[in-house]
Amino acid sequence: MLSDVRILDLTRLLPGGLCTLVLADLGADVIKVEAPGGGDYARARAPHLPGGEATTSSASFRGLNRNKRSVVIDLKAEGGPDALLALARTADVVVESFRPGVLDRLGIGYDDLRAVNPGIVVCQISGWGQTGPLSQTAGHDVNYLAAMGLLSHTGRPDDPPALPATQVADSSAGLFAATSILAALHERRRSGRGQLIDVSIAHSALMLASMTAAGVLATGEARPTAEGVWSGGAVCYQLYRCKDGWLAFGALEEKFWANWCHGVERPDLLGRRYDPPHSHTHQEVTQIMASRTREEWRRFSAAHDSCLTVVSGLDEALDSQTVRDRGMVHHLPHPGTPDGYRALGLPVSFSRTPPDPARLPAPALGGDSERLLKECGVPAETTRRPRMAGEI
CATH class of the missing domain: 3.40.50.10540 (Crotonobetainyl-coa:carnitine coa-transferase; domain 1)
Structure with missing residues (x-):
């Protein structure tokens, strides 16, 4: 070309x-x-x-x-x-x-x-x-x-x-x-x-921070890390520890959060995805995530469209099916x-x-x-x- x-x-x-x-x-x-x-x-x-x-x-x-x-x-x-x-x-x-x-x-x-x-x-x-x-x-x-x-x-x-x-x-x-x-x-x-x-x-x-910067430019204030959604200010967008590693949770939209809640049989958590860290919702989600292994959560993610991904090592990622399939x-x-x-x-x-x-x-x-x-x-x-x- x-x-x-x-x-x-x-x-x-x-x-x-x-x-x-x-x-x-x-x-x-x-x-x-x-x-x-x-x-x-x-x-x-x-x-x-x-x-x-x-x-x-x-x-x-x-x-x-x-x-x-x-x-x-x-x-x-x-x-x-x-x-x-x-x-x-x-x-x-x-x-x-x-x-x-x-x-x-x-x-x-x-x-x-x-x-x-x-x-x-x-x-x-x-x-x-x-x-x-x-x-x-x-x-x-x-x-x-x-x-x-x-x-x-x-x-x-x-x-x-x-x-x-x-x-x-x-x-x-x-x-x-x-x-x-x-x-x-x-x-x-x-x-x-x-x-x-x-x-x-x-x-x-x-x-690279275009969306976050847009909010600061509009309001004149940077939200503290504890309040910013992208930096851990909401339970739906967090890193959670599981039995043998870590998970990345990105259920920003209600439908993905709902899929996760129904998948773990916790409909009582519906509508709580933007609760802050250290809240009761955060404690509940933390306990649920810690109750299963990485492989169990992989199978869960395949069955429930919820933006839940196992944190892979770079060696695992390079050898993964998705990387191989994309050449x-x-x-x-x-x-x-x-x-x-x-x-x-x-x-x-x-x-x-x-x-x-x-x-x-x-x-x-x-x-x-x-x-x-x-x-x-x-x-x-x-x-x-x-x-x-x-x-x-």
Whole structure:
């Protein structure tokens, strides 16, 4: 679908990696521009898979970087910026995740890129955005969730905020970046002009709280965690312990609550789904949930449409029938790894042009440097020449 789109990916780790993974699986020619030495930090991240190049043995790296090619350019070397600009002449998109201003100081910022390619789309992914009081402040996922108010709505009432097990802000930024790039490319078909996209990881996370934020914007007040439905303020939307694990209950609508009440033979609880925690209703529901095993509740849920789900481990989820039936886990080949490896695919289905996660294996560090630089007329050695003292 995107086979006519070339993307230069200057990012590392998750937000940019996820963004370009989506576009690569949809057919784009994604070229990772990596620094000499270690390249993308994800290459060194455990666990490592047996076989293949050492620089592609990381499960995390393979999971984010299939269908991409790799070129090594030292952007601080004397010929590095010129090599990047030469590649940019052939590209449609550049994605970068440096702190604001870094590429400008290197002479390869947006103005430099569009000078050699007026149609270039440049997507900048940064923690707090390119402008604002925090733009130069370091941060990670937990910092963005804290600053944007999302952590304050995690955990049970009276408990400390809970750390999410996945990178919520980083992932949302990657997906917003991919969507924005596609929109900019679509607009370029009409105007013939590229543009600059500024994606803030923190504010991408905030957008995930759209419904909750709408209530705060309407009233001027944030409801305490103990009162918010999404954060445990009602008995119908809670986590409950069962005999051998945990259950997620999401019976917000009366019909689902009624199905549960009739299923456990407690019609006296009808109409009580929004009772608060620590109420008599909460105590009753807690006791009922604790009286059965996970498997018993699975069978109950299959028989009674009540939005009741067993809390699975990630290993259980990956091996579940619903994940298998949707084709979410792919067995992918990799050079030097006879048995290949397993990785997640995109959670989308197209009737005519399905994504192809097996088009290219995750690249060795700089594995495509010679070919790509030669195509652009750049001698490989000029990308590694040290700068003079005092240069950026």
